[in-house]
Amino acid sequence: MDVQFSLPFTYDFDRALDRLSGDPVIAVNRESRSVRIPMKEGNVVTLLGKGTTCSPSFIVENAVDERQQEEIKSTFHFDRPLDGISAHFKGTDLEQLFREHEGTPLIKSFSLYGELMKSIIHQQLNLSFANTLLMRFVESYGDKIDGVWRYPSPERIASLDVTELRDKQFSTRKAEYVIGVSQAISEGRLDLEKFSGMEDAEVTAELITYRGVGPWTAQGFLMFGLGRPNLFPLADIGLQNALKRIWGLDRKPTKDEILAHFPDWSPYLSYAALYLWRSIE
DNA sequence: TGCCAGGAATTGC
């Protein structure tokens, strides 16, 4: 079933696609302004952008039911306006940043497990190499259905030996992290789905008990996996560099210098982080 | 070539 709808607020779909294009796993087509989304139920939904930033409209193709359509709307931030968030930053030091990236949504990843694996794989690696490793991970153990890659099952990764991932240029530690977390999920000790009903702090507290998952990874999971609006990974080198540039410093800002701005930016820290990342990409 | 990268675990005091 296909459905067409429009949004009553500013939404820049081209910028959304821009960011999605940075993820090698996601099937973005810039020419047709579309993205193909592998759904948990096995089908692939196509989302097409039709309108303009000021008058955005979309077509959702091939959703199996209304619930899937609603999930797409939630995933792509169609269910809540961006204007109020942008307005919140008027008068702050990030006002100009929010003007430059007006209408850029915080899009949730299509798979909670995939987001966690991606986050671990990206730890402490330059984006270029991290994306190479990520794509190698997906192409080796995931499935390509209707031309769209989907992340492997936790069970598949849980069964791997460290040496297999080492052969694909994972470090020993990174291989241990990825396999260990996958084992926890496949054995039922770790349930990612239940986190959607929990507070940020509770989710973080539980996630960081797993080896290889620290604060940065937990915060990324909350932000991009669950779409939570108020996280800012202090440990992130990219954010530190972005703030260094915006604030005109000759060094990276300290943790306390960043923390001092949290009262101004809350409760939308995630959007500040997202736009700061965009500013250096 | 050496430092760095959208960190985390481990060690040392």
Place this chain on the structure above:
DNA sequence: GCAATTCATGGC
């Protein structure tokens, strides 16, 4: 408890 160190590998 907190900081310094180690881990690993490609990118630039």
